[in-house]
Amino acid sequence: MDRNNRGFGEEKRYGMRRKKRMNRLLNGAIAIVAVLILFFAITLLFTGDDQASEEEENQEQTTEQTETDEAETEEEMTAPEEEPETSESEEAPETAEESEPAAEEETSTTEEETNTTEEETNTQDDQVTDEAASTEEDGAAEQEEPSQEPSSDAAEQGEWEPVGTEQSGSFTPSFDSNSQNWAEMVTALSAATGLSEDEMTIYRLENGGSPTTAVGTVATSENRSTPYRVEMEFVEGEGWQPTNVEVLSSNPY
Structure with missing residues (x-):
């Protein structure tokens, strides 16, 4: 239990x-x-x-x-309409009357400015004309300057006759300063340049590339910086004949 x-x-x-x-x-x-x-x-x-x-x-x-x-x-809908500006239109007649003298003064001022501008233009034209004239004179003077260099009628014409010779028989080129051929070449140089034999200085006289040709460079004391270069040729029985005369821009000798 x-x-x-x-x-x-x-x-x-x-x-x-x-x-x-x-x-x-x-x-x-x-x-x-x-x-x-x-x-x-x-x-x-x-x-x-x-x-x-x-x-x-x-x-x-x-x-x-x-x-x-x-x-x-609402503001746009209730905004008052702009009233026409009548004040300016009402004052317009008086303003127009007052503006007439001002317009006349402006017209006279414009006329004066126009006259002044025309005078200045005329003055500038005169100056331009004077400058052009002086430029032409300077150009003419520059063109005339080369003519002041020593030259002769014979050199300007470019046609020369033989100077004659006393050499007889067969021609024999001689560059001896005491020979007859040298004396006749000096005469030909004087005839071609127009310089006298007494005042002429012979810087160089040499063969021209053949037995019957010669080239001479001569000048005076005045034009020694721009001498003459004369080319000549011997004509049998007639002597030395200048064929070309050139004025050099500088003296190479």
Whole structure:
């Protein structure tokens, strides 16, 4: 009997312990579920508040824009029409009368300026004419300057006759300063340049490339920087004949 009671008591205690465990598990599960529900509720609450605030802001902006548009429309509709400016038209006759003397003064001033401009133009034209005339004179003077260089009628004509010769027999060219041929070549140089034999300086007298030709460079003390270069040819029985005269720009000797 006692054994049965003991067995029953143990089973009862075991059943109570099991119920306590089950209660604990259920309570824990209920607590977790409650926490989750609370979390989602809070999340939804804040999200709804944000959306509501955004919607309210959008509505406020839309309302303000609408009110502004309506105010502008009312101002345009109620704006007074501009009155025609009559003061200027009424004062126009007096202004026109006062402007006539001013117009006359402007006209006279314009005429004076025109006259002044014409005088300046005439003065400039005179200056240009004077400059052109002086330029022409300078050009003429420059063109006349070469004619101041030593020259002779024979040199300008470019045609000369043989100067004659005392040499007989077969012609033998000689450039000895004491020979008869040299004396006749000097006579030909004088005839071609128009310079006298006494004042003429012979810088060079040489063979012209063949036995019967010669070339001489001569000048005076006045034109020694621009000497004459004379080409001549010996004509049998008639003597030396100048064929070309050239005025050099500088003296190479």
